[in-house]
Amino acid sequence: MAKLKSWKELPCGAIIDDPKAVLDNKTGAWRSQRPCWSAEKCIHCLNCWIFCPDAAIMVKDGKMTGINYDYCKGCGICANVCPTKVQAITMEEERK
């Protein structure tokens, strides 16, 4: 583990100047509902990618490739914005 900084070394205003540092905090364990994605049904509209308040929708070459469960907190917004006819993302109870 990296050495903890003293208060004198911290940036003014509690900003984080290395935003990638948040990757160290895997927040997926907070989830009580899990989004389940169907590759067959997905039309790659990327609504989920636009609306995900984290960055848990994985996309490669303009195509949805899955959900990053290390960071997905299970808010369900992706399932909600998935077009009604498609329903490629559905929420299921998280099993420990």
Next chain:
Amino acid sequence: MILAKTGNEALAYAMRQINPDVVAAYPITPSTEIVQIFAQYVSDGKVDSEFVAVESEHSAMAACIGSAASGCRTMTATASQGLMLMHEMLFIAGGLRLPIVMPIASRSVSSPLNIHGDHSDSLASRDSGWMQFFCETVQEGYDTLIQCVKIAERASLPVICAVDGFILSHCMERIETFEDAPVREFIGAYKPNWNLLDYKQPILVGPATMQDYFFEFKRSQIEGMNQALPIIEAVQAEFKQKFGRGYGIIDEYRCEDAEAVVLLMGSACGTMRDAVDTMRNQGKKVGMVKLRVFRPWPAQVLKESLRKFKTVAVMDRADTVNAWGGALFTETTSALYDLDARPKVLSYVYGLGGKEFSLADAATVLEQAYAGRKEDLVTYIGVR
């Protein structure tokens, strides 16, 4: 230019000259006109500011925080219940070290409902990490608001610039304003420490911290306030050099050889000056110490000043309802505690909800201070 302006008009006029990038505000008595007049300036194209009409004071401060975090010079105005509704967001602006500048027309806090002037609103915000200035006159409000922009940005701290509700906000006074150009020259261009929208240097604003870093970030914020006083003094000196009017952290009035003084903030200082003059004419050695800066708490400055006197009467225009008098009283006594020879300190609470503070009241306080004694720990002036 010499103009006749009420406190609200003068503060709005200063805001026009400051020409902030963003003003997000929700008007409330007695500071309504600051927002109203500024909105008119926006409509008339007299400022370049983006005016955000929000749905509440909580939203006003939230919008100000977002704006300031995006590197914009940001202002708002409020009072009383509005400041109370902002309370949560005040701490966030403080912790993020955002130099938001907020004139307020100080007013009592409900209940019972009352729209008139006292210091309950700003003093209730005293632990939120904002600097606080209290002004005696409309002129001082105008001058101080201009100084506040520079002080806030140099100290990276938000600031409240308070004028007494109605007594100053609605009373017309002859004031000497400056031309726009020297005001803008004085405050200079704003160079933010960081900018949330700078995609070339991405940062994260408002992180969650745990036991390992929260206290360190707060310690860093506390240091910002610790370092603020010399910044205020420097800006006041620069202001005096450029515009000729000088202000201190405290301003002493007829304190040379005084045996007893009254310490207070805001518009009542004007009444007290008159009462001091009357007693001086009677050969009684009394004076007044006007406190302009309440946050940061200028303990050292007060200690140096007040140690010279036998008695100090401290007058609070707000009660902390703590069964031990007002904030000014408790903080003054604590500042004086480690002196070897301490002046006697008398506590007064006055003028709540705009209750008149008369020359006779001022004279009574001075007489008691001069005698060095009174009966109760806290005296509530004029209460039946």
